[in-house]
Amino acid sequence: MRANTGGIFTTVLPFAPEGFMRLCRLVAILCAALLPGVVWPGALWGAGKVTEFTLENGMQAVVIEDHRSPAVVHMVWYRTGAADEPPGLSGIAHFLEHLMFKSTDDLENGAFSRIVEANGGSDNAFTSWDYTAYFQRVAADRLGLMMEMEADRMRDLVITEADVMTERSVVLEERAQRTDSSPEALFNEQLRAAFYLNHPYGIPIIGWQHEIAGLDRADALAFYDRFYAPNNAILIVAGDVTPGDVRRLAQVHYGPIAANPNLPERARPSEPPHIADRVVRYADPRVATPYVTRSYQAAERNTGAQEHAAALVLLARILGGSGTTAVLGRTLQIEEERSLFAGAYYQPLSLDTSEFTLINVPVPGLSLDEAVADLDRVLADFLDAGIDPEQLERIKFQYAAQLIYAQDNVQSLAREYGTALTTGLTVQDVQEWPGIIAATTPGDIMAVARQLFGGERRTVTGYLARPATTGG
Numbered sequence: 115m116r117a118n119t120g121g122i123f124t125t126v127l128p129f130a131p132e133g134f135m136r137l138c139r140l141v142a143i144l145c146a147a148l149l150p151g152v153v154w155p156g157a158l159w160g161a162g163k164v165t166e167f168t169l170e171n172g173m174q175a176v177v178i179e180d181h182r183s184p185a186v187v188h189m190v191w192y193r194t195g196a197a198d199e200p201p202g203l204s205g206i207a208h209f210l211e212h213l214m215f216k217s218t219d220d221l222e223n224g225a226f227s228r229i230v231e232a233n234g235g236s237d238n239a240f241t242s243w244d245y246t247a248y249f250q251r252v253a254a255d256r257l258g259l260m261m262e263m264e265a266d267r268m269r270d271l272v273i274t275e276a277d278v279m280t281e282r283s284v285v286l287e288e289r290a291q292r293t294d295s296s297p298e299a300l301f302n303e304q305l306r307a308a309f310y311l312n313h314p315y316g317i318p319i320i321g322w323q324h325e326i327a328g329l330d331r332a333d334a335l336a337f338y339d340r341f342y343a344p345n346n347a348i349l350i351v352a353g354d355v356t357p358g359d360v361r362r363l364a365q366v367h368y369g370p371i372a373a374n375p376n377l378p379e380r381a382r383p384s385e386p387p388h389i390a391d392r393v394v395r396y397a398d399p400r401v402a403t404p405y406v407t408r409s410y411q412a413a414e415r416n417t418g419a420q421e422h423a424a425a426l427v428l429l430a431r432i433l434g435g436s437g438t439t440a441v442l443g444r445t446l447q448i449e450e451e452r453s454l455f456a457g458a459y460y461q462p463l464s465l466d467t468s469e470f471t472l473i474n475v476p477v478p479g480l481s482l483d484e485a486v487a488d489l490d491r492v493l494a495d496f497l498d499a500g501i502d503p504e505q506l507e508r509i510k511f512q513y514a515a516q517l518i519y520a521q522d523n524v525q526s527l528a529r530e531y532g533t534a535l536t537t538g539l540t541v542q543d544v545q546e547w548p549g550i551i552a553a554t555t556p557g558d559i560m561a562v563a564r565q566l567f568g569g570e571r572r573t574v575t576g577y578l579a580r581p582a583t584t585g586g
Contacts, residue, residue, distance in 0.1 A: 164531075165357035166541050169364060171373040172345025176531055176541060177360045178352035180524045186353035187525045188260040189249040190268070191532040193348070194341035196321075197243040197314040197382060197465070205285065205321015206337050208241040209329050212281040214248065215239075219270040223277070226263055233259065243315050244465045245536035251525060254354040261367035268342055269371050278331045286327065289320050297398035301578045308394045309409055309574045313385040313466060343374035350532050352524035385411070385467045388572040397581040403454065405475040406485045407576040410566050412470040415462040415547075417539050423462040424550045425562040426470060431509045432501060432559065433493075434458025434472065439505050442472070445492050452477055452488055465537045470566060482577050493567055501556040510552060517548055 163179040196207050217223040230237040235252030250260045293299040303318050310316030320326070349368065351360045388411055415423040434442045434457035446453035455475040461468050472493075476485040520526050534544045565571075 164541060164545070167357070167361055169344065169369050171369065171371055173347050173349060173364070173368050173371075174535070175349040175351070175360065175364055176528075176535070177355060177357045178350070178524060178527055178531070179355065179357070180352060180521075180527075181354050184254045184354045185251065185524075186254045186257050186351060186355055187249060187251050187528050188257060188264070189247055189350040189352075189528055189532055190264050191245050191247040191348040191350065191536050192341060193245060193346050193380060193536050194337075195242050195244045195246055196317060196319040198341065198380070199314070199317070199337070202325060203329065203333055203337075204317045204325045205319075206329055206333055207246055208320055209281065209285055209326070210334050210337050210342075211239050211241045211246055211248075212285060213273050213277055213334055214267055214271060216274075216277045216281075217272045218266045219272060220266050221263065226267065229263065230260070235260075241319055243319060245533070247529075247532055247536075249525070249528075257351065257355065257360075258363050258367070261363050265367040265371060268344070268347070268368075271338060271342075273331055273334055273338075275331055278329075278334065282326065282329060285320065286323065289323060289326065293318070293320065294323070297396070297400045298578065300398070301394075301396045301576065304396055305394050305407065305409065305574065305576045308392050308576075309469060310385055311388070312383045314382060315385075315464075315466065340374075340376075340378065343377060344368055344371045345373040346377055348532060348535050350528045352528040380465075382466060387411070388574075391572050392574045394574065394576040395579070396577070397579045399581055401578060401580050403475055404482055404577075404579040405455075405473060406482050406489070406578070407471055407473045408486070408489060409469045409471045409574045409576075410571060412460060412468050412566065414464040414466065414468045414537070415534075415539060415543070417543050420539075420543060420547060420550050421554070421558065422562060424547070424554045425558045426460050426566070427462055427551065428506065428509060428513075428554055429559050429563055429566070430458045430460040430470065431513070432505060433496065435509065439502075439508065441496050442474070442489075442492055445495075446474065446488055450488075452480060453485070456489075456492075463533045463537050463539075482579060486575060497560075497564060497567065500560055503556060506556060506559070513551055514548065 165177045165179075166175060168174050194207060196204070199206050215224065215226055217225070221229075227237055230250050230252065233252055233256045235250050235256065237248070237250040239246070239248040241247075248264065250264075252260055293303060306318070307316045321329075349360075349364060412426055413422050432441060434440050438444060438448060440457070442456035442458060443453075446456045453474055454477055455473070457473050458471070459473070460470045472489055474485040474489050476482065476488070520530070531541065531544055535541070
């Protein structure tokens with residue numbers, strides 16, 4: 115996988131007079147948004163400047179207008195990732211991502227990125243369990259060239275045996291550096307494998323080492339022919355463009371590509387309810403700071419029904435968000451001084467079932483078993499005490515600010531739409547999300563918390579330790 119460059123919101127404080135006035139307007143919007151009974155306006159997440167259309171060959175397109183600078187982000191997302199790989203071929207989605215930067219019938223090996231750079235732009239790609247995406251950031255007047263080249267490798271990729279041997283070695287080295295040399299990465303890999311009993315989310319995106327070593331040219335071409343087609347792709351263009359221009363260019367460059375009539379239905383093995391607790395213990399002398407995690411099955415964001423996921427997002431921030439007011443951090447780090455760090459994480463953008471994870475890094479001298487007991491104790495107290503309304507309002511305010519500032523980065527905005535659309539959501543879902551977050555009540559969050567942590571819910575608990583402290 116080439117360097118992953120997105121996913122983090124960047125906030126810039128505007129100090130110029132016009133920037134200050136804009137900040138005042140944003141604060142006014144936020145204050146209105148947080149008044150009882152007021153729903154955040156959809157424009158907080160790009161509504162009003164987002165257009166969508168579909169080409170005759172089934173390629174979906176989304177245009178996000180932003181005319182502040184003459185630049186554009188061009189992205190093509192494929193609705194296929196590591197969770198769509200055939201059994202025994204783990205890593206093939208990511209492997210093909212590497213090979214897509216080789217040659218086509220019109221471009222020599224490596225020419226794609228060289229042309230982007232020669233035109234003053236940058237390009238990259240990334241693979242996840244649910245999608246594979248390719249993007250370029252260039253001057254707006256180079257958009258047609260980017261579409262021409264991306265369309266070329268969508269239909270006319272050339273893969274040689276030499277390319278396969280070279281990139282297979284590159285991927286194996288990438289795995290060695292990013293995963294095999296990191297005890298934390300190996301631990302997380304084992305945790306996912308233990309968490310997902312039946313779903314392919316338990317398979318690492320980069321692949322298992324022994325299966326990567328066996329990937330060949332036929333495997334790559336078969337995956338390419340099966341999934342890389344316009345009716346399995348989403349075009350997202352963000353920046354100094356108009357919907358009319360994007361549609362015209364898309365019809366010229368992507369329109370002639372035939373749809374794949376044999377595109378398989380996106381059906382995966384489903385994850386069964388977890389009926390037994392599981393424990394993963396991984397000890398490694400390279401571990402600098404032992405810690406424990408606990409993961410729960412959690413629903414993903416679903417189109418037209420995002421309320422449950424919204425409550426989980428806010429629950430994760432209440433329990434383990436940044437700052438000094440999060441329940442876990444305030445109690446275990448500040449008040450009791452029993453943890454170096456305590457947090458909570460939830461990923462709502464997932465095509466299939468997701469997970470909600472707690473982490474506790476105990477201070478030296480405390481065992482990992484004590485760290486697990488601390489998590490249980492603080493959770494039990496939280497379920498009894500409920501939510502601090504002031505804390506929830508601060509969290510909602512901060513979340514709204516993140517959404518506003520995200521619109522200053524068209525690449526982040528484009529990536530948010532791409533991730534959502536490849537995980538089963540719609541443009542309307544993305545634009546309704548801020549309002550759903552704003553409307554979520556303390557009662558909604560506590561109901562989700564009791565469902566998640568209470569009753570017969572089963573967990574996967576992970577212990578990452580040095581050999582001398584395995585098991586606490």
